[in-house]
Amino acid sequence: MLLTKSCMERLRRGWKELMPILAAHHLHHYRCHHCCVGKSRRLVFSQVFQPMNFEEGRVPGQESKSGELTCKSQRLMLQAGLIHPGSPGCFSYMPYTVRAIDKLIRVIDKEMAAIGGQKLNMPSLSAAELWRKSERWGLMGSELFRLTDRHSKEYCLGPTHEETVTDLIASQGSLSYKQLPLLLYQITRKFRDEPKPRFGLLRSREFYMKDMYTFDASEEAAHLTYDLVCDAYSRLFHSLGLPFVKVQADTGNIGGEKSHEFQVPASIGEDRLLVCSSCTFSTNVEALSAVQKECPECRNALIETKGIEIGHTFYLGTKYSSVFKALFLNDQNKLVIAEMGCYGLGVTRILAAAIEVLSTEDSIRWPTIIAPFQACLIPPKKGSKEESAAALMENLYDDLDSLPHMKGETILDDRTHLTIGKRVKDADKLGYPYVIIAGKKALEDPSFFEVRCQNTAEVVFLTREGVIDLLRNVQTV
Structure with a gap:
């Protein structure tokens, strides 16, 4: 099919008008894609293959015969x-x-x-x-x-x-x-x-x-x-x-x-x-x-x-x-x-x-230097009064990950459908040397994070700068 000159002119005008719209859409898609990629680079608990089973008295895959002690x-x-x-x-x-x-x-x-x-x-x-x-x-x-x-x-x-x-x-x-x-x-x-x-x-x-x-x-x-x-x-x-x-x-x-x-x-x-x-x-x-x-x-x-x-x-x-x-x-x-x-x-x-x-009878304790992750960050539960502190926790993750020796050493427990208490209990059992929680004090000015030092059983409340200073001295390999 042959197009007339007037048809061709209308198409050219239409294309000129459409180009800025397409360009803007592409830029928006590019920014969204890279924003998502940036977020996906955070190590989040929900994406790690970690088949836990902390049911009371249950040992999954138990090979021992009935009555035989397991260490x-x-x-x-x-x-x-x-x-x-x-x-x-x-x-x-x-x-x-x-x-x-x-x-x-x-x-x-x-x-x-x-x-x-x-x-x-x-x-x-x-x-x-x-x-x-x-x-x-x-x-x-x-x-x-x-x-x-x-x-x-x-x-x-x-x-x-x-x-x-x-x-x-x-x-x-x-x-x-x-x-x-x-x-x-x-x-x-x-x-x-x-x-x-x-x-x-x-x-x-x-x-x-x-x-x-x-x-x-x-x-x-x-x-x-x-x-x-x-x-x-x-x-x-x-x-x-x-x-x-x-x-x-x-x-x-x-x-x-x-x-x-x-x-x-x-x-x-x-x-x-x-x-x-x-x-x-x-x-x-x-x-x-x-x-x-x-x-x-x-x-x-x-x-x-x-x-x-x-x-x-x-x-x-x-x-x-x-x-x-x-x-x-x-x-x-x-x-x-x-x-x-x-x-x-x-x-x-x-x-x-x-x-x-x-380790204790219920919770793993690692030699700090070889712990799978040095720190676990626990943001507020979704829908809770503290939910607005979730952004503070993500920013803290990025701050810690920017420390050369802490690169890849922090994991974010993103199971925000669970209570903080449930996730803290799991973190205790998995034995992260440091568990950092965004609770009620994270909404104060300045914000304070609860920091649990698992290997010493200490609990302290630190500002963002205090947390960074604490983990800046952690020995890693």
């Missing part, structure tokens, strides 16, 4: 929706838990970097031939998850990686003594076929572990490295605020000539410890050659307690390096067998042990 950390983690059981000893970790694990890994990485550790990642599948070479294929027995591939080659899912890392070093040819000490570590999932998985993440079949393997030029140097790593472990546990004791330990099927465990004293602990109240001597009962009731150093009585093992160190000597021919050239250009050590941290076990010993 506090397992019960609290299940009720808070931090973990969800799959098969026995295997769990899904929910977003809050992953955040805590990631933070714990960053703390570990920092300590390992400080002593010269280098991070790598080795395969979970480990060839049976390596384990046969070290004679541990039979020694480990049913603890190994074993499998056979389509070519009839045997493997195991690695519970530890002494064989793999020593074979890796041996494959590089002869190292120079100038490259030593070599401290290699990884943080990966490990697998052990526990005969009776229990206590949630404290004794599971699949778990996260940090394992480090060191290579030194001499026995003397290896002992110095051993002490260096032990000191780093102590600093780590101090930074988490965990009560711990370093005890002499049995070398077990790892082998070697010296071993220590880092234990968190706890009534549900599966290790029996003997601790001297007069000196620094402490030991795992398994490390004693005979029943011993007095300290070999000061002859005072030993006190028995229970503990949860969260770290283990071994001086291996040449147990593995001699088998796999992990050699280096010394300062006289002669080939020498490397001296080794291995060091483990149970990452998910540290998390569970911390919850076990720091």
